[in-house]
Amino acid sequence: LLGACAWMVLQADPARFTGWARKIASASGGASEQSRRVALQALLASDTAQHIDLAVEAARTPPANNGWWAAYLQCDGLKAAYKFDPVQYQPLVEELTLGPSRQVATTAIGLLTAGAIDPVAATLKRCVEQGQPDAALAAAQALFKQPWTGQQEYAVAQLANHSKRMRAFAGAWLAKQGESSIDLVLPYLSHRSADIRLSAAQTLLPIGGERVTSLLF
Numbered sequence: 001l002l003g004a005c006a007w008m009v010l011q012a013d014p015a016r017f018t019g020w021a022r023k024i025a026s027a028s029g030g031a032s033e034q035s036r037r038v039a040l041q042a043l044l045a046s047d048t049a050q051h052i053d054l055a056v057e058a059a060r061t062p063p064a065n066n067g068w069w070a071a072y073l074q075c076d077g078l079k080a081a082y083k084f085d086p087v088q089y090q091p092l093v094e095e096l097t098l099g100p101s102r103q104v105a106t107t108a109i110g111l112l113t114a115g116a117i118d119p120v121a122a123t124l125k126r127c128v129e130q131g132q133p134d135a136a137l138a139a140a141q142a143l144f145k146q147p148w149t150g151q152q153e154y155a156v157a158q159l160a161n162h163s164k165r166m167r168a169f170a171g172a173w174l175a176k177q178g179e180s181s182i183d184l185v186l187p188y189l190s191h192r193s194a195d196i197r198l199s200a201a202q203t204l205l206p207i208g209g210e211r212v213t214s215l216l217f
Helices: 002-012 014-025 033-046 048-060 068-084 086-096 102-112 118-130 133-143 151-160 164-176 178-190 194-204 210-216
Strands: none
Touching (some): 014 033, 048 086, 068 086, 133 164, 164 194
16 A cells, blocks of 8 residues: 555655655565555656656566566556657667567557657567567567568568467568569478468468469469
8 A cells, every 4th residue: 555655645745755755666665566656656747857767767677577567667667758758768668679578568669669660660670580479579560550661571581480470460461462472472482391381371372363373283
């Protein structure tokens, strides 16, 4: 209940209780992640600039376990910091796209992709390659929301991705491009990996036509 107490006393007498509420919200205060989150929300609501250091601390502190409250706390800190100063804290957001927490990583990707994709394309591609599975897929989906030079070739390269979900996503996108994808996908029909050959065949099937039928035969 420490977080709820911090919220209430801040409403009653912020001058007297701000220091105590900051202790509850801090990593060194000994409170649970749930209480830290509630206290941090109360502090940020009262004065974001004064307490942005606690938001950044929360964003930078990886959860000690895989508990939901720890991830919620880290996400809240990350969102508050990025909203307060997106230029200063973009490197932190980019760093956390590769974090081990699915919730934190996908939150970071959501923040980065709220605007234009081009400035963050390199970060998204790195997440596709190195991120945890859900974050990697979210990054790939963001990369294909808007057209860009080399997009089709990049999608074809994902047919060799180690993730079945990534191969299926890339294949579905390529199939929508129609016959222009056939020549790009063709080399993967003879790939040494049976899984990748299967992904190539499954990509071509929806395109259809005599040429695809001949190639598959």
